[in-house]
Amino acid sequence: MKAPSAVVEPLDDDVFENLARASIATLATQLYRRGIRQPVLVGLTPVGDGFDGFVGEAFTMRFIPSREDVDPLDDPYRTGNTLQWEAVENVGPRQVLVVDSRSDVSAASAGDMLVTRAMKRGAAAFVTDGALRDGHEIGQLGFPAYSRAITATTRPASFHVADLQVPIGCAGVAVYPGDVLVGDRNGIIVVPRALAPEIAGPAAEQEELEAYLHTRVRAGESLWGVYPPSAETVAEYDAWKAARGAADREEVAS
Template sequence: MTPNEPTPSVADEVFEQLARVSTATLATQLYKRGIRQPFLVGLAPVGSNFDGFVGEAFTMRFIPSREDVDPLDDPYRTGNVLQWEAVESVGPRQVLVVDSRSDTSAASAGDMLLTRAMRRGAAGFVTDGALRDGTAIAGLGFPAYARAVTATTRPASFHVADLNAPIGCAGVAVYPGDILVGDRDGIIVVPRSLASEISEPSLKQEQLEEWLHQRVRSGASLWGTYPPSEQTLGEYARWRTEQQQDPTKGARA
């Protein structure tokens, strides 16, 4: 999708399917379609009270602060209120994504702003920089990802330059409306134009690999199992049929 193309709609079913698959599975599906590196390397969940999220990107871009524009005497009343506008505009199924240029010298946001975003129904908050109030944020159970935690306030280093413009986050291009999927491993960016195409194949891959993993745990060799041979795929197809007929049978190693 280019900036001049209409934004494709994404069905509820697509979000539901993407929520059931891992970032690793999505990376494989995107790689098959020529997207080489969509994972936000170096970002980690803040806290353990959530499993992940799926959301549409609402982007925010930082540039370095400058003393004549961002005076230290009253940094919150200089007119640079885009950060507040973002939090007060984000809605359900949207995730705030910050381009902090991978700079952790100050925070992208803190507990107060994330709490407000959560109350507005946001899906999560992602920055390639740092967050303040790490312990408080961890207690929210709200999906938040960052490179680090710091006590330094955002105006000490950053000026909010843009909202809902294309950004780079952890070296990955993110366009407004792209679909971000997070799990305990991290976050992956799914181009909006590909979300509907990969959601069902991703779920099928996830289900197949769960079965294959059970076989490997039971002692099966990688040869013929991963990647699966035609014989293994045939066994899996028969197992799926049996499961549909009698779900109580359980997995066969």
């Protein structure tokens, strides 16, 4: 069975660049303002510390429980169920392999070999709401991988790969092929594809504003009027930003 293809309109590069400038907390706020209440893959954590985060489009994989007559113990890799390999060999640059493991950590969604191959294919990340195998080895890759747990138990012991590139649930969040996932050291958020261009610019601007506000709170100022910012604080931020831009231009000119 070949991996189905999802037809989606391409997103501009600046959408990815601006989303990458924002934390998942900032993106959650932007989505909340647009009625998306819970887009975070709660409980998933980075494997290793050799990366800061990622942005990419969802390439989905759905697991169901394995069954003895379909997934025999004597030859689990030669039953014709090659969808896991199809996924890894079809994922491309700026795509994220997202696995619906039903939040079941009784066996691994993948191990070092498959994650390494996805990395070599140019994937942006590997994400599962289940477990990964070879956690130490994956952690040494410096590649964005996230899971709920680490286990040595092989995938066929618990799971059968049922579908690729179909809508899934991952950590309780609906993920459609082509949705944009953004990860940082705090976790992962799912941005509905149609909203990605709308929130990318505002999210990058909010991130810059909040970095400015954070310096003021760290300097000892009260939250009142600073966070959330009053009109006066926003005006002060605009003036600070304009002055910084002028200084940068002057430095380039010199």
